[in-house]
Amino acid sequence: MRxxxxxxxxxxxxxxxxxASTSPVDVRLSIPAxxxxxxxxxxxxxxxxxxxxxxxxDFETGRALGDQLEAELARAAKxxxxxxxxxxxxxxxxxxxxxxxxxxxxxxxPGTVFLAGTVSLTARILKAVxxxxxxxxxxxxxxxxxVSKRRWTFAADVRVISAATGEALxxxxxxxxxxxxxxxxxxxxAFHELSERVRTKLYQALLGTASLxxxxxxxx
Amino acid sequence: xxxxxxxxxxxxxxxxxxxxxxxxxxRPLGPGPLEAGVAAAQDDRWEEAVRFWxxxxxxxxxxxxxxNNLAVAFEKRGAFDxxxxxxxxxxxxxxxxxxxxxxxxxxxxxxxxxxxxxx
Numbered sequence: 321m322r323x324x325x326x327x328x329x330x331x332x333x334x335x336x337x338x339x340a341s342t343s344p345v346d347v348r349l350s351i352p353a354x355x356x357x358x359x360x361x362x363x364x365x366x367x368x369x370x371x372x373x374x375x376x377x378d379f380e381t382g383r384a385l386g387d388q389l390e391a392e393l394a395r396a397a398k399x400x401x402x403x404x405x406x407x408x409x410x411x412x413x414x415x416x417x418x419x420x421x422x423x424x425x426x427x428x429x430p431g432t433v434f435l436a437g438t439v440s441l442t443a444r445i446l447k448a449v450x451x452x453x454x455x456x457x458x459x460x461x462x463x464x465x466x467v468s469k470r471r472w473t474f475a476a477d478v479r480v481i482s483a484a485t486g487e488a489l490x491x492x493x494x495x496x497x498x499x500x501x502x503x504x505x506x507x508x509x510a511f512h513e514l515s516e517r518v519r520t521k522l523y524q525a526l527l528g529t530a531s532l533x534x535x536x537x538x539x540x
Numbered sequence: 541x542x543x544x545x546x547x548x549x550x551x552x553x554x555x556x557x558x559x560x561x562x563x564x565x566x567r568p569l570g571p572g573p574l575e576a577g578v579a580a581a582q583d584d585r586w587e588e589a590v591r592f593w594x595x596x597x598x599x600x601x602x603x604x605x606x607x608n609n610l611a612v613a614f615e616k617r618g619a620f621d622x623x624x625x626x627x628x629x630x631x632x633x634x635x636x637x638x639x640x641x642x643x644x645x646x647x648x649x650x651x652x653x654x655x656x657x658x659x
Contacts, residue, residue, distance in 0.1 A: 344639045345578055352618035533646060535612045536639040537578050538605030
């Protein structure tokens with residue numbers, strides 16, 4: 321009797337083990353996230369010069385942003401967008417004029433969009449109490465020096481415009497600021513730092529960011 | 541006589557138990573394409589996994605598991621249309637399977653959240 325019970329127990333364990341090896345398997349996946357555009361619908365992105373709303377004497381912010389976007393999108397959108405190129409349409413850049421954009425997009429392949437918009441890079445001097453000096457209390461400001469900082473502000477209004485219809489399919493405004501103690505920091509330096517933040521956010525918004533999700537695989 | 545000896549009760553119970561154990565999870569003795577695909581996926585070889593699961597579907601088009609797994613692989617690839625078709629096939633074949641239902645629910649939520657515009 322005891323032997324039979326042992327055999328049954330062993331068989332039960334074997335059955336459990338056999339079933340366990342066919343149980344579902346959870347996997348963590350990095351799934352490409354959705355972008356504002358239907359998957360596979362963007363075939364070409366044509367980057368324009370951005371309309372500069374606050375031209376600087378020594379730096380072309382709108383053109384520099386267009387150059388950066390074209391070069392980086394070609395890498396970032398690889399596999400998702402067939403072609404990234406440059407569209408020289410300064411006459412309509414930044415204008416909310418569907419007819420003008422539609423005319424500019426004539427002859428382009430279906431699924432082509434323009435990446436356009438306006439940009440500005442501005443600076444102002446700020447005065448602040450030098451906190452690196454010893455603190456003698458809140459009422460002893462007279463003895464403390466003021467320091468000057470230069471605050472650079474980068475604003476970009478980015479639009480994705482359908483070449484087929486001239487309609488804006490996506491629009492987002494980005495604003496980034498940074499203070500520099502070096503007052504003579506060139507505009508180009510500030511542009512590279514600030515536009516990097518904008519570009520990162522823009523690529524995530526346009527192309528979607530992958531996210532980790534759990535799915536279950538079945539073995540029987 | 542020794543030849544006419546009946547098997548003992550213990551042996552009968554053992555044989556019955558073994559049969560039960562095998563029947564409990566009826567599946568081929570060697571790893572089929574379905575399981576080979578799962579192993580490949582767990583090893584992050586998803587393209588290989590897809591080939592195995594396509595074989596599994598070719599062998600048994602009524603395999604909900606194979607369709608489910610293919611759907612997961614397509615979703616990972618970002619091929620959401622194909623993933624949707626495979627999930628729906630899996631659900632048609634095994635509508636009460638909780639894993640397939642959960643996968644499909646998560647997939648749908650994701651697709652709905654990101655339903656984009658067409659240029």
